[in-house]
Amino acid sequence: MNIKKPLNLAVRWAALAAATAALSAHAQIKIGEINSYKAQPAFLEPYKKGMELAVEQINAKGGVLGKKIEIISRDDNANPGDMVRAAEELVSREKVDLLAGAFLSHTGMALADFAKQKKVFYLAGEPLTDKMTWQGGNQYTFRLRPGTFMQAAMLVPEAVKLKKKRWAVVYPNYEYGQSAVAAFKTLLKAAQPDVEFIAEQATPLGKIEAGPVVQALADAKPDAIFNVLFGADLSKFVREGNTRGLFEGRAVVSVLTGEPEYLDPLKDEAPNGWLVTGYPWNGVSIPAHKAFLDAYQAKFKDYPRLGSVVGYSMIMAAAAGLEKAKSTDSDKLVAAFKGLQFDSPFGKVTFRPEDHQSTMGAFVGKTKNEGGKGVMVDYVYYDGADARFQPSAADVKKSRAAD
Template sequence: MKKLIGATFGATFAALLLASGAAKALEGEIKVGEINSYSALPAFTEPYRKGMELALKEINDAGGIKGKKLVIISKDDGGKPADALTAANELVSRDGVVMISGGFLSNVGLALADFAKQKQVVYIAAEPLTDAIVWSKGNDYTFRLRTSNYMQAAMLAEEAAKLPAKKWATIAPNYEFGQSFVAVFKELLKKKRPDVEFVAEQWPPLNKIDAGPVLQAIDAAKPDAILNATFAGDLVKLVREGNTRGIFKDRAVVSYLTGEPEYLDPLKTETPEGWIVTGYPWYGIKTAEHQAFLDAYQQLHKDYPRLGSIVGYSTVKSIAAVLKATDDHTTDGIVKAMKNLKVSTPFGDIVYRAADHQSTLGAYIGTTAQQDGKGVMVNFTFKPGADYLPPEAEAAKLRPAN
């Protein structure tokens, strides 16, 4: 599967390059490795791939990296840390990439971050959300693009604190992502509302939720509000069972990632109304940066973007930005250029902070609703990422000592 997907991805990019007159004039190439869970999580990773394709086309059409063609060599990790490490080894030792990127699941991202540290190769973590990747287990070679657990928890806690709810219950997948998100949400909400208490927790295994017993246990604790961090197929099962049982009626729900089209679209008429969510309301964003991205994406792919599209596009733009920022494409040269690197994205300009290697990419917060038989985000606002991070001096103290 890894070879097939990698070959298909390479063929797609090759076709894009051949279609471009500008690309034909490029001399030489710079190879970058990319690893993601294509076969395990296609709802996110297929749009992510399309976002990368658009960014790569734009970069090479415009002359590449100082006249050299940017080449992405992509591999599938199947959602397994061991497979991700095998792919990373192949990319570095056999394919000769100057850096690696990608990742979806937090445990896979942490494995790749450790690989980057051991092999001294730069890794841009695209999607993994755990705070450990840049803080408690951060290293000199790993940088993270996506708005982190801490950042999105801070955004959601800010809204949750406005609710009258005092008794909370939590539902999250039982692995690094879910565990770390729930922990930081609790911490941040209690700082804002010392009167709240958490009366129940449920930790279903990823992609294997048995929604009935989970919701029965939550309902038995009689919470005023529920924090949910399930996604993909687990989210659909949870919503369907919760709607049937009436679990969400007269209860506030704060739900992480649920407003992303990847996870909201499948719910259709089952979409719950009024949940506070993070997400991507692509249909309602009116900024110039996003409109340019949206027009180009729809022209190339004849489809609308998902949040994965933003992540894939911004990952490749970050790669190009750092390779253009320095002529020294050794690991040391790239690490130095990554610190305080400014990158233009569809969500506006971001910076990779020097102190903790976290980007300042922001996120949208809103509530769920149904329109024309499908789920949407309404009443949304954009939250700049820099506003929801600790100061760099404080963040630096969260990282291991050198």
């Protein structure tokens, strides 16, 4: 019996299958995306839906550079070490074309450093610390959302109008919280030189002991409070603050609190009159947002959160950058992203060449408890391209001297 011929045929089929698999792999553009899904589901579940919608729309139009986009996601367990390990696996084993994602600022900084060391393009969607694009910025890292300086700069003019002298601050004690407080203090002191910061409560992320924190702030008797807490920490703080009367007759300025993922869970405990940044999803009337809103609601039978906008916009920005670069090469992507303009649900957004920060803006308004639910009222959208909300090119150059 001659088995040589069948064996040769089997070998040929195996080789053909391998070649087909390799060709199939190259027929897709792989985005390696890493985030703290288990630790921060309120923001990141809508964010993942936003990415899914963007990929669906892009691929329905033929993809990018003639290839479909594929997202390969990993969870960083809210840990910088796990973030780096996930990035290494995505680059080395999965052969992704670029990296994206991160929510927490300390994990985002770890991924930015990995991108710098490995010379891999990284598009940060959410990490808000100013070190992402300024003091710790690097050639391979670009950031979508307005950082802590930008959001503080949008809030400070309204905070000055409150005419409050004695301030207390409360924040999660890690990179984002520290960065937000530093920016707010610097900008408020510059605008109102007689301001005093008389009390400070720095709490472990996700582990606030709200009772003692609220009591310490109340004992300091501030005229106003600057809050940087979010998620479950915010809910506990608000509940305890309401119980102990911390907010009665006292102004509160708060970063992120107007985002539905953090405002909605407060329900009938939602505060009135806080000055916040956020996302009034049902009140944004520009055509770009209406198209996004309609598509999102049709697909998911739900309303978008800010995470939805971030996930969607991040993938749309990546697609626009790939088209402009006409390549997945990291250095070509870096060159393409400098000055890149793309369409987001908030309108046109540009990545600044000098610091790789996008001009995506933020909504500033007030909270209102309306029928047992928190909403944003009296809001206005501040465009991140406004020079009031960005450092000068000279200051950027100085802060990025080591880039």
